[in-house]
Amino acid sequence: MTLWKRFLTNRGALLGLAILIAVIAVALLAPVLYPRGPWAMVQRPFLVPFSTDGLPLGTDTLGRDVLAGLVYGARVSLLVGLVSTLMALLIGVPLGALAGFYGKWVDEGAMRFTEFFQTIPNFALAIVLVAILEPTLTSITIAIAIVSWPPVARLVRAEVMSVTKREYVDAARLAGLSNLSILVRQVLPNTVSPIIVMASLMVATAILLESSLSFLGLGDPNIMSWGFQIGAARTVIRSAWWLSFFPGVAIVLTVLALNLIGEGLNDALNPHLSRKGRS
Amino acid sequence: MKLLKATTFLVAATMATGAVAQQDGGRLDLIVQPEPPSLMLGLVQNAPTQMVAGQIYEGLLRYNTDLEPQPSLAKEWSISEDGMTYTFILNEGVSWHDGEPFSSEDVIFSTKFLQDNHARFRGAFSHVESVEAPDANTIVIHMKEPYGPFINAFEAGSMPIVPKHIYEGTDYATNEMNATPIGTGPYEFVEWEKGSYIHLTKNEDYYIDGLPHIDDLYYRVVPDAASRAVAFETGEVDVLPGGAVENWDVARLTEMDNVCSSSKGWEFFAPHAWMWLNNREGPTADKRFRQAVMFAMDREFVKDVVWNGFGTVPTGPVSSKTNFYTDDVPQYPYDPEKAKELLDEMGYDGTPVRLLPLPYGETWQRWAEAVKQNLGEVGIEVEIDSADVAGWNEKTANWDYDMAFTYLYQYGDPALGVARNYVESQIQKGSPWNNVEGYVNPEMDKLWEQAAVEPDNEKRQELYTEIQQQIVEDVPVAWLLEIEFPTIYRCNVKNLITTGIGLNDGLRDAWIEE
Numbered sequence: 001m002t003l004w005k006r007f008l009t010n011r012g013a014l015l016g017l018a019i020l021i022a023v024i025a026v027a028l029l030a031p032v033l034y035p036r037g038p039w040a041m042v043q044r045p046f047l048v049p050f051s052t053d054g055l056p057l058g059t060d061t062l063g064r065d066v067l068a069g070l071v072y073g074a075r076v077s078l079l080v081g082l083v084s085t086l087m088a089l090l091i092g093v094p095l096g097a098l099a100g101f102y103g104k105w106v107d108e109g110a111m112r113f114t115e116f117f118q119t120i121p122n123f124a125l126a127i128v129l130v131a132i133l134e135p136t137l138t139s140i141t142i143a144i145a146i147v148s149w150p151p152v153a154r155l156v157r158a159e160v161m162s163v164t165k166r167e168y169v170d171a172a173r174l175a176g177l178s179n180l181s182i183l184v185r186q187v188l189p190n191t192v193s194p195i196i197v198m199a200s201l202m203v204a205t206a207i208l209l210e211s212s213l214s215f216l217g218l219g220d221p222n223i224m225s226w227g228f229q230i231g232a233a234r235t236v237i238r239s240a241w242w243l244s245f246f247p248g249v250a251i252v253l254t255v256l257a258l259n260l261i262g263e264g265l266n267d268a269l270n271p272h273l274s275r276k277g278r279s
Numbered sequence: 280m281k282l283l284k285a286t287t288f289l290v291a292a293t294m295a296t297g298a299v300a301q302q303d304g305g306r307l308d309l310i311v312q313p314e315p316p317s318l319m320l321g322l323v324q325n326a327p328t329q330m331v332a333g334q335i336y337e338g339l340l341r342y343n344t345d346l347e348p349q350p351s352l353a354k355e356w357s358i359s360e361d362g363m364t365y366t367f368i369l370n371e372g373v374s375w376h377d378g379e380p381f382s383s384e385d386v387i388f389s390t391k392f393l394q395d396n397h398a399r400f401r402g403a404f405s406h407v408e409s410v411e412a413p414d415a416n417t418i419v420i421h422m423k424e425p426y427g428p429f430i431n432a433f434e435a436g437s438m439p440i441v442p443k444h445i446y447e448g449t450d451y452a453t454n455e456m457n458a459t460p461i462g463t464g465p466y467e468f469v470e471w472e473k474g475s476y477i478h479l480t481k482n483e484d485y486y487i488d489g490l491p492h493i494d495d496l497y498y499r500v501v502p503d504a505a506s507r508a509v510a511f512e513t514g515e516v517d518v519l520p521g522g523a524v525e526n527w528d529v530a531r532l533t534e535m536d537n538v539c540s541s542s543k544g545w546e547f548f549a550p551h552a553w554m555w556l557n558n559r560e561g562p563t564a565d566k567r568f569r570q571a572v573m574f575a576m577d578r579e580f581v582k583d584v585v586w587n588g589f590g591t592v593p594t595g596p597v598s599s600k601t602n603f604y605t606d607d608v609p610q611y612p613y614d615p616e617k618a619k620e621l622l623d624e625m626g627y628d629g630t631p632v633r634l635l636p637l638p639y640g641e642t643w644q645r646w647a648e649a650v651k652q653n654l655g656e657v658g659i660e661v662e663i664d665s666a667d668v669a670g671w672n673e674k675t676a677n678w679d680y681d682m683a684f685t686y687l688y689q690y691g692d693p694a695l696g697v698a699r700n701y702v703e704s705q706i707q708k709g710s711p712w713n714n715v716e717g718y719v720n721p722e723m724d725k726l727w728e729q730a731a732v733e734p735d736n737e738k739r740q741e742l743y744t745e746i747q748q749q750i751v752e753d754v755p756v757a758w759l760l761e762i763e764f765p766t767i768y769r770c771n772v773k774n775l776i777t778t779g780i781g782l783n784d785g786l787r788d789a790w791i792e793e
Contacts, residue, residue, distance in 0.1 A: 039652045045584050061527070062584060062645055062652075100474050135665050221636070221644070221663040222651075235505070236527045 001187070006268040011200050013264020019257035027074040038072035038224035039064060049242045058242050061170035061232065066243065069224050070250050074226040077254060080141050080210040081203040087145035089199060092152025100160030111157070114150045122147040125211055130218045140213060144206050154279075155198055159191035188192045193269035206253040211251055226251050303492045304789035307772065309518040309782070310507050311477065311498040318468065319457040320391070320439040321446075322396050326537055328518060329436045331498050333476055333783035335376075336462035337440060339386070339418070340369055340433040342779040344546050346602060346691045348430060349778070352381075352440060352463065353418075362425030362734035367418040373486045375442050376467045381432040383412035387425040388443035396451060403432040403695070425734035428692035431602075434547065435464075435784050437690070466493035492790035494693075504640075508532060517772060520782050521545060521764020524643050526587045532767050539770040541590060542763035544781020549696075550762040551600035552686035553632075554650070558755055560633060562659075562683050567625040569754040572682075573611035574618035574768070575657040576650060577777050582760055584648050591761040595751040598761045601689045603743040608751040618657040631660040635675070636682035638668050643684060646759075675711040688714060691779070693743055694731040701750060702727050718755035769787055 007013055026033075036042070041063040042055070049058040049066075057066040099110035117125070126143045133139035163169065164187060172182050213219055214227025215234070226247040233243030306788050311331055317323040320332035325755050339353040348356065353367040369656065370520040373381040390410050393400040422429070433440060440463065445456050460468050463486075464480040477498040499516055501507045508528045510516040510614045512535065521544075524532065533540045539597055556563040563569060597604045632654075636647035651661040661682075666674055675683050689696030699705050702724050705714040723746060731743035766782060768775055771792040 039655075040646060041580075041649065041652055062649055111689060131667075217644075221647070221665050232645070235525045237533060239527065 003268050006143045007264050010264040010267055011268070012260045014033060016107055016257040016260025016264065019253055020261060022214075023074050023254055023257070024078065026071050027078055030071045030075055034065070034068040034072055036068075038069045040068070042068075042164055045108040046236075046240050049246075056245050060229070060243050061236060061240070066229070066246055069229050070246060073226040073247065073250065075228060076137070076223055076252075077207045077210060077251075080137070080144065082204045084144035084148065084200055084210075085202045086139045087141070088149040088152055088202060089195070091145065092149035093156050093195065095149075096153035096185060097157030097160050097188060097191075098226070099155035101164060101179070101187065103161075104176075107157070110153070114153045117147070118150045123209065123212065126213060127216070127218060128212055134220050135213075135220050137223055140210060140218075144209050147209070148202055148206060152195070152198060152202075153185075155194060156191060163187050163190045165248060172265075193265075197262050197269065198267060198268040204258035204262070207251065207255055207258075301489075301492055301790045302793060303790070304494050305492075305793075306495040306497065307493050307786070307789070308497045308499055308516045310501060310510070310516055310520060312507065312523050313522070314474065314500045315477075317457060317762050318460045318471070318649050319587060320460070321392055321434065321441040322451060322457065322463075324397065324399070324436060329780075329783050331479070332439070332462075333435045333464075333565065333780070334466040334479055334496065334786050335460050335464045335468055336435050337464045337784075338435040338438050339369075339440070340430075341784060342431070342434055342547055342691065343777070344779050346431065346542050346546055346779050347602075348433070352386075353433075358430065360734075362427070364430070365420040365423045367420075369416045369418065370486050371416060372461055374484055375444070375463055376461045376482060377442075377445075378484075379442065379444050380595070381442075381463050382415040383418050384415070385443045386410075386418050386440055388447060389438070389440045392441050392446060393438060393452065397438075398684070399690075399695075400432070400438055403429060403437070419433075424732050426694075426732055427734065427739055428690075428694040428734070429730070431547075431695065432571065433693040434780060436780065438543070461462065463556045463650070465783075466496055476500060487787075491787050493602070493786065494685050495784070496786060504528075511767065517769045518775070518782070519767040521766050525640065526585070526589070529589070529765055529767065530587055535763075537770045538767060540590040540765045540767045541776050542765045543787065544766060544776035544778065545762075546600045547765055547779035548688040549600040549691075550686050550688055550764070551593060551596075551598045552684070552759045552762050553593075554757040554759060555675060555680065555685060555716045556754070556756055557681050557736045558719075559676065562627060563681055565625050565627075566753060567621045569757065570611070570625060571618040571621040571625075571627075571657065572654065572659070572757050573754055574614045574621065575659070576653045576757070576759070577613040578759060579613065581646055581649050585642060585649060586760065586762070589763040589765055590679075591763070593640075593758040593761050595747045595758060596701060596756075597693050597743070597747055598689050600761065601693060602691060603693050603740050604624065605740075605747050606746045607744060608748050613755075615653075615657050622658060627658070629658065629660060631662055632681040633664050634661045635664045635666060635671060635680045637684040637686070638671050647684060673713050676709050676714050676716065678708065678717065682757070683715075684759075685711070685715075693746075694727075698731065701755060713789050716755050720749070720753065723749060 003152050043059050043063050045061055045063040047055055047059040050056060055065055074173055095110050099107040126147045129143035129146060130140055150159055169182060169186055172186050211227030214225050215231035217231055219225055219228045229247040230244045237244055282414045311327050313327055315327035315331055317326055318332045320328060320336045334504060337352050339351060341349045341351045343349055345643050352369055354370045355368040357366050369383060376382055387410055390656050394404060406423055408421040408423045415595055442461050442656055445461055446454060465485050467482050469478040469480050471477045479496040481494050501510055504525050510522045511519050511532060532538060556569050566661060582590050582592055591599060594606050595608050634647055634651060637643040647663055651663055654661050674680050699713055701714060701718055703719050707713055726746050733744055773790050773792055774788045777788050778784055
C-alpha cells in the first residue's frame with residue numbers, strides 16, 4: 001500500500017502511467033476504430049493533416065490513413081517491447097543469479113559469456129541477427145531480447161552477491177535449506193525491485209530498437225509499425241513532413257511514459273536512495 | 280515543366296541543315312549511378328558502364344526513338360532480300376582516340392572479341408555463318424538463316440567496336456589499356472577519380488564535322504539519392520539520368536525554373552515490369568487465379584501514385600515501344616468483382632500466397648504494399664517476403680516464390696527481349712532472367728521460333744499478334760507497368776535525347792545554350 005501511495009505522489013510517474021494506459025487502450029481498440037486495417041488506401045495520397053474530415057493526420061504516399069497506421073503501430077511497439085523484455089529477463093535473471101550465488105568458476109564463465117555479448121554494439125548485433133533470420137515479428141523480438149539481456153545478468157549478479165552476504169541467508173543455510181531453495185526463496189525475492197525498474201526502462205529501449213530496425217527497412221514488411229512509417233516517409237520528408245513527424249511523436253511519448261514510470265518505480269521502491277540530494 | 284515532345288530527330292537532317300544556331304563549348308555535369316565497375320564496354324555491359332562508355336565507343340548503327348536504324352560508324356547498310364546477307368559501308372577518315380586509323384579489320388576483330396566477352400552479342404551472333412571485309416570500308420555478314428531482329432543488334436551497347444591494335448594478341452581482361460579506354464566516339468577519356476567523377480573531353484578529330492559541341496563531360500558519382508537531388512537543385516549537376524532520384528523527388532525537381540524532363544530515350548530498352556507467378560504449384564498454377572490477380576490490381580492507381588504518372592499500363596508481354604506490339608489482346612481492367620467471380624469459380628480456398636518485392640528501394644516496396652492491399656480486397660491473403668538483391672536473385676532463380684516482382688529490358692524486338700521469358704527451352708534453374716514462371720505451351724514455342732526467323736516483317740507481325748493474344752489469355756505472369764525513367768535536365772541543354780538509348784549515346788549531338 002505504501003509503495004502504491006509513494007508512486008502516486010510522484011507527478012511524473014502519474015503522467016507516464018496515464019500516457020501508457022492511453023497507448024494500451026488505443027492499441028487494444030485498433031480493430032474497432034479501424035476495421036479495414038492500417039494498409040487500406042482510403043483517399044488521395046499526401047493529404048495534409050487537419051484538411052480532410054475523418055483523416056485528422058492526413059494520408060501517406062499511397063493514400064493510407066496515417067492515424068490508422070499509428071493506432072496499429074502501437075500494438076506492434078507494445079508487443080515487441082513487452083515480449084522481448086520478458087525474454088531478456090528469462091535469460092538474464094537465471095544467469096546472473098547463478099553467477100552471483102555460486103561465484104568462482106560459475107561466475108567467471110557466466111560473466112565472460114555476458115561480456116562476449118556486451119562487447120558487440122547492441123544495434124549492430126540486432127541488425128545482423130535480423131538479417132540472418134529474415135525479418136519477421138518473431139525474429140525481431142528474439143533479436144532484441146538477445147541484445148538486451150546482458151545488463152540484466154550483470155545487475156542480478158551484483159544484487160544476488162550483496163544479498164547472499166546477509167545474515168538471514170546464513171541462517172537459512174544453517175537451517176539446512178538446499179542451495180536452490182535459498183536462491184529462489186530467500187535471495188531472489190529481495191532483488192526484485194531493481195529488476196522491475198530496469199525492466200520498465202528496457203521496454204522503452206526495445207521499442208526504440210524495433211523502430212530503428214524498421215526505419216532501416218529491417219522490419220516485418222507485413223506489419224505496420226511506427227519505425228516503418230518513419231522509414232517509409234524518409235524519402236519524402238521535405239514534401240510531406242507529417243508522415244514522419246506523428247509516428248516520431250508517438251515514439252517519443254511512449255518512451256517518455258515508460259521512463260517516467262521507471263523513475264517513479266525506482267523512487268517508490270528505494271525511497272531512501274533516490275530521495276537523496278532532493279529537498 | 281516542359282515535356283520534350285517526340286523528337287524523332289534524324290541525324291541526317293541535322294547534318295543537312297547544318298546551322299540551327301548550335302553553340303559549341305561548355306561543360307556538362309551528369310550523374311552516373313552507381314559508379315561503373317569499368318569503362319571497357321567490350322568487357323563490361325552494366326547499365327552505368329553503357330551510359331559513360333557509350334560516348335567513347337561506337338557501334339555500327341544507332342537507333343532513333345522509333346527504333347529505326349541510323350548511321351554511326353556505318354554510313355550505309357543493306358540487307359539482301361532473303362535476309363541472308365548484311366552489307367555495311369563504313370565511314371571514311373575515322374580514327375581511334377590515339378590517332379591510329381579505324382578500318383573494317385577492327386570490326387572483324389570486334390566480332391571475335393565480343394563473342395568471348397559479351398553474352399547478348401554471342402546470342403545474336405549464333406545466327407551468323409561468317410563475316411568478311413572485302414575492303415577497308417566494307418563489312419559483309421553472311422547468316423545461317425534469316426533472323427529478323429539482327430538489324431537491332433548493332434548499337435554501342437550490343438556491339439561496341441573495339442580497337443584491334445590494342446587488344447590483338449593480349450589477354451583482354453588484364454590489358455592495362457582497359458583503364459584508359461580508346462574508342463572512336465565523340466568524347467575521349469581523360470581521367471577517372473574513383474568515387475568522385477569521370478572526366479571525358481571532346482574528340483577534336485571526330486569524323487562528323489561540327490560534332491560534338493560540348494567541350495567537357497563530367498560524370499559525377501553521388502551514392503545517396505537525396506544528395507543527388509540536392510546536387511541538381513544547387514546547380515552542381517545539370518543532368519539526372521532516369522532513376523537517379525526517387526520518384527517523389529521528380530515532381531519537385533521538374534517544377535524548378537529552367538528544368539525540363541523527358542521520358543524519351545528508353546525505347547530500345549523498354550523496361551517492362553511484371554510479377555512472376557509460379558505456374559508450377561500453389562494457387563498461381565491455376566489460370567483463373569492468375570487472371571483474377573490481373574483483374575484485382577489497380578494498375579492505373581500504381582502508375583499515378585507510386586510512379587507519379589510516369590509509364591504506361593501494359594496490355595501484355597510486349598511493350599508498346601517495342602517492334603511488333605499489338606493491343607488487340609484480351610484486356611484486364613481493374614475489376615475486383617470479376618476477380619472474385621474467377622476465384623469462386625476455381626474454388627480458391629484462401630491459401631495465402633507469398634509476394635517477393637524487388638529490393639530496389641522505396642518505390643518497389645510501396646508497390647508491393649499496394650498489390651497486397653488490392654489482392655487482399657478480393658480475398659487473396661498475401662504475405663510480403665523480404666530479401667536483399669542477392670536473396671532475390673536466389674529465390675527467383677530457384678523458383679522459391681509464389682509471386683515476385685521484376686523488370687526486364689526488351690532490346691527492341693520480341694525475339695531478343697521477350698521470347699526468353701515464355702518459351703519452354705528457357706526453363707532453367709539458376710537464372711532470374713529466363714522463363715522463371717515455368718510457362719509451358721508447345722504451340723506457342725513453335726510460333727516463337729517461326730517468328731524469329733521469318734524474313735518478312737508483315738508475317739512476323741501476324742505471328743507475334745497471335746502469340747500475344749494467346750499469352751495474354753493465359754497470363755503466365757502479371758504485367759504491371761511499362762516503366763518510364765524520366766531524364767531531368769536544364770532546359771538550356773539541347774538535343775540531349777535523340778536516340779532509343781537516350782543518354783547512352785546522346786551526348787554526340789547535345790549542345791548547351793548560353
